[in-house]
Amino acid sequence: MKKNVLITGCSSGFGLALTNYYLEQGCKVYGISRTKPEFENENFSFINCDLSQVNDIKKNLAKIIINIKNLELVFLNAGMLGDIKSSFDLSSDDLREVYELNVYANKELLDILSTITVKTIIGISSGAAVNGSKGWAAYSLSKAGLNMLINLYSKEMSDTKVLAVAPGVIETPMTNIIRFETDDIEFPSAKRLKDGEIQTPLQAVIRMNNLVQQIDKFESGSFIDVRDV
Numbered sequence: 001m002k003k004n005v006l007i008t009g010c011s012s013g014f015g016l017a018l019t020n021y022y023l024e025q026g027c028k029v030y031g032i033s034r035t036k037p038e039f040e041n042e043n044f045s046f047i048n049c050d051l052s053q054v055n056d057i058k059k060n061l062a063k064i065i066i067n068i069k070n071l072e073l074v075f076l077n078a079g080m081l082g083d084i085k086s087s088f089d090l091s092s093d094d095l096r097e098v099y100e101l102n103v104y105a106n107k108e109l110l111d112i113l114s115t116i117t118v119k120t121i122i123g124i125s126s127g128a129a130v131n132g133s134k135g136w137a138a139y140s141l142s143k144a145g146l147n148m149l150i151n152l153y154s155k156e157m158s159d160t161k162v163l164a165v166a167p168g169v170i171e172t173p174m175t176n177i178i179r180f181e182t183d184d185i186e187f188p189s190a191k192r193l194k195d196g197e198i199q200t201p202l203q204a205v206i207r208m209n210n211l212v213q214q215i216d217k218f219e220s221g222s223f224i225d226v227r228d229v
Helices: 013-024 054-066 092-113 137-156 173-181 188-195 201-213
Strands: 004-008 028-033 044-048 071-076 118-124 161-166 223-225
Touching (some): 013 071, 118 137, 137 223, 173 188
Parallel strands (some): 004 028, 004 071
């Protein structure tokens, strides 16, 4: 029997790499995003949904997800960076926009997933959740919120392993904005990204899958950085 895998944000970057990897492993992959990936595969089912429209998620996705039987693995990957700005220059609306997608959209999805059989759920977090850096306020706050969301839901979903996992720095359109379009004098974290280790999406997926293979070692609700595994 094919393993069923659900991936949000499946159309680009890390989410697309996850999608391709698990399809190559012979899994049945259900992908959620606004844009359909540009490939055809009989084992891929695309679900069109704009997760930034938080109040519509249950209406648009509940019946679809509930009809997926025995989900082996879920990656809550969809998210946004927000503007790299001084905290003083970020409005509450700027923070709210990022928080809604990175936290509240995942709360809605977890509510749905709690009604079916799911073995493992991984919320894609970041080292930014625990390392405060100038310019990252919106992203860091939201990923810290995601970590706690995962921790709380692990107490409610006792039959599911629920983890927040930081995959490390990946070469994606999101990180390219920081590396190549951000003033690294004003925001030193951008220089650290430029000078530090960066993975291709495939390398990041392989490291993530290595963690999945060791899933029983980790306590549900934990935050894990793959670089520490």
